[in-house]
Amino acid sequence: MKNLKRQWVFINIPGINFGRSSYGQNVTLVDVSSDVLKKSESNIQNSLGRVAKKLHKDDPAAGKKLVDDVLSRIQYTTEPQKGVQNADLVVEAIIENIDIKHKLFKSLDEAAPEKTLFASNTSSLSIAEIASVTKRLDKFGGLHFFNPVPMMKLLEVIRIPETSDETYNSMMAWGKSIGKVCITCKDTPGFVVNRLLVPYIAEAVRMLERGDASAQDIDTAMKLGAGYPMGPLELADYTGLDTGVFILEGWHKKFPDNALFNPVELQNKLVKEGKLEERVGEGFYKYTK
Numbered sequence: 001m002k003n004l005k006r007q008w009v010f011i012n013i014p015g016i017n018f019g020r021s022s023y024g025q026n027v028t029l030v031d032v033s034s035d036v037l038k039k040s041e042s043n044i045q046n047s048l049g050r051v052a053k054k055l056h057k058d059d060p061a062a063g064k065k066l067v068d069d070v071l072s073r074i075q076y077t078t079e080p081q082k083g084v085q086n087a088d089l090v091v092e093a094i095i096e097n098i099d100i101k102h103k104l105f106k107s108l109d110e111a112a113p114e115k116t117l118f119a120s121n122t123s124s125l126s127i128a129e130i131a132s133v134t135k136r137l138d139k140f141g142g143l144h145f146f147n148p149v150p151m152m153k154l155l156e157v158i159r160i161p162e163t164s165d166e167t168y169n170s171m172m173a174w175g176k177s178i179g180k181v182c183i184t185c186k187d188t189p190g191f192v193v194n195r196l197l198v199p200y201i202a203e204a205v206r207m208l209e210r211g212d213a214s215a216q217d218i219d220t221a222m223k224l225g226a227g228y229p230m231g232p233l234e235l236a237d238y239t240g241l242d243t244g245v246f247i248l249e250g251w252h253k254k255f256p257d258n259a260l261f262n263p264v265e266l267q268n269k270l271v272k273e274g275k276l277e278e279r280v281g282e283g284f285y286k287y288t289k
């Protein structure tokens with residue numbers, strides 16, 4: 001089994017990377033935008049400062065050492081090909097667009113050493129389809145994290161038929177080494193969590209659309225009746241209505257006979273009106289900033 005502890009590259013998802021480097025791993029964060037990288041660096045420094053203060057309240061020198069150690073293991077670059085030159089593992093988390101992911105993986109496949117494992121953090125695309133442009137299908141898998149990554153313990157590890165046992169075992173071991181609980185799923189739409197959540201949220205919106213119950217009552221019902229920490233409409237506001245619409249649209253196009261993936265008019269209407277989520281002040285609910 002490969003030891004992935006030495007060097008790995010995280011292509012995007014700003015702000016969460018110190019998590020890995022705080023497990024003693026070298027991380028290179030890549031984004032095409034230097035502004036995104038600057039913002040990520042500052043987010044990482046701030047979060048790390050808070051963690052160090054909490055862990056070493058009475059020993060500022062130990063806190064400073066923790067921060068310095070972790071920061072020394074993180075590098076930043078806007079050049080993906082440069083970033084992967086010594087990588088054991090690449091985790092891609094760029095924009096959810098198959099053509100852009102293909103372009104990136106094609107160039108990474110040429111630039112990365114033969115040993116490098118590739119993974120995508122896609123939430124809704126097919127891992128096999130993403131991997132198809134590379135010549136390393138045996139070294140390709142899915143590593144699907146959940147937001148907010150430092151808090152959410154789950155990591156979905158996805159195998160395509162060509163993923164070798166060695167690659168799969170290395171990815172599972174790596175996930176555990178960074179403190180995640182790993183589950184395995186085949187390369188199916190949405191894997192486990194989103195395959196259940198996206199149709200569930202869509203059904204809650206259909207219920208609201210029909211006037212069966214109010215948004216508040218639907219959410220209260222699922223929190224108090226099913227023990228969920230958030231109701232489906234609160235969750236939709238948290239994750240972004242546009243994300244849900246985008247995923248449903250993609251699946252509906254690919255699997256038109258599956259009624260669970262049918263678009264939902266009310267969800268589409270709110271997105272068109274810019275009522276996207278909690279952070280913009282309105283989704284299914286109104287929020288004061």
Ligand SMILES: NC(=O)c1ccc[n+]([C@@H]2O[C@H](COP(=O)([O-])OP(=O)(O)OC[C@H]3O[C@@H](n4cnc5c(N)ncnc54)[C@H](O)[C@@H]3O)[C@@H](O)[C@H]2O)c1
Binds near residue numbers: 031032092096122
């Ligand atoms: N947002 C979430 O909660 C979440 C959770 C799990 C998985 N994901 C998955 O992670 C991926 C990213 O999601 P997001 O919401 O952060 O997307 P986003 O569109 O907000 O961010 C994409 C980032 O990728 C960068 N980028 C675009 N093209 C690039 C390239 N060629 N090379 C390097 N960087 C590039 C952009 O500059 C931007 O910073 C998607 O595949 C998504 O499905 C997202």
